[in-house]
Amino acid sequence: MQFCETQTYNNLARSFAGESQAGMRYQLIAREATAQGYIALADEIKTIAKNETVHARRFFEELTKRGGESIHNIDINAGYPFHTGDLVEALRLAAEDEKVEHERNYPAFAATAKEEGFADISGLFTMIATVEKHHEQVFRYLHEAMESGNLYKNESPILYICKECGHKQTLKEAWDVCPLCKSSQGFVALHIPYAKENV
Ligand SMILES: [Fe+2]
Ligand SMILES: [Fe+2]
Structure with a gap:
């Protein structure tokens, strides 16, 4: 064939x-x-x-x-x-x-x-x-x-990192405006639990 x-x-x-x-x-x-x-x-x-x-x-x-x-x-x-x-x-x-x-x-x-x-x-x-x-x-x-509305919230504190300047802070909710570079929350790196489980 x-x-x-x-x-x-x-x-x-x-x-x-x-x-x-x-x-x-x-x-x-x-x-x-x-x-x-x-x-x-x-x-x-x-x-x-x-x-x-x-x-x-x-x-x-x-x-x-x-x-x-x-x-x-x-x-x-x-x-x-x-x-x-x-x-x-x-x-x-x-x-x-x-x-x-x-x-x-x-x-x-x-x-x-x-x-x-x-x-x-x-x-x-x-x-x-x-x-x-x-x-x-x-x-x-x-x-x-x-x-x-939980993209940048967590029940217990977790490490949030600004993808623009690298500022890091362990918080229950990511900052609205990065204290270091003044970038908005949308620049904060995401926590995708399912992605990590599957690596
Ligand atoms: Fe796909
Ligand atoms: Fe595909």
């Missing part, structure tokens, strides 16, 4: 499109976070956006490596999210999108790739699914922290 006749060929094309779009959607969320002064939050989202574009690159490489010069066009029949809404809701929807990727799409694509004899592509889908699970946890934490 020609590679272009396999389901894996189509799944790689779908995944390339999905990851490319996720990367762009997250850049838009980061842009909105920046506009609202949440600079450290925007940095976290930009990191995830970058991860998605690298996932897209890997799918593109696997597709073109095997498809060779015979690929000129691939018709993709798939649904992709086009959410609108405010920043807090955007974070929740991003978590939901990540959940679909790591719970449904990529495990199914990994199984198909294995059945079709592409163990390495199956492994790639599985590795990326693991990253998407982590992304879901980060977005879910960020959503809950923003919704409850």
Whole structure:
């Protein structure tokens, strides 16, 4: 069977499109976070956006490596999210999108790739699914922290660090204005507990 006749060929094309779009959607969320002064939050989202574009690159490489010069066009029949809404809701929807990727799409694509004899592509889908699970946890934490107003609050004192000047202080709530450099709270580094658990 020609590679272009396999389901894996189509799944790689779908995944390339999905990851490319996720990367762009997250850049838009980061842009909105920046506009609202949440600079450290925007940095976290930009990191995830970058991860998605690298996932897209890997799918593109696997597709073109095997498809060779015979690929000129691939018709993709798939649904992709086009959410609108405010920043807090955007974070929740991003978590939901990540959940679909790591719970449904990529495990199914990994199984198909294995059945079709592409163990390495199956492994790639599985590795990326693991990253998407982590992304879901980060977005879910960020959503809950923003919704409850606790992005810069903690029940017990924790170390807050200004990303601009490096000022550090152990507090229950981060400063509104950095006592050293006068930067706003949005420049204070975030505490993402789920991210640390998964390292
Ligand atoms: Fe991804
Ligand atoms: Fe992701």
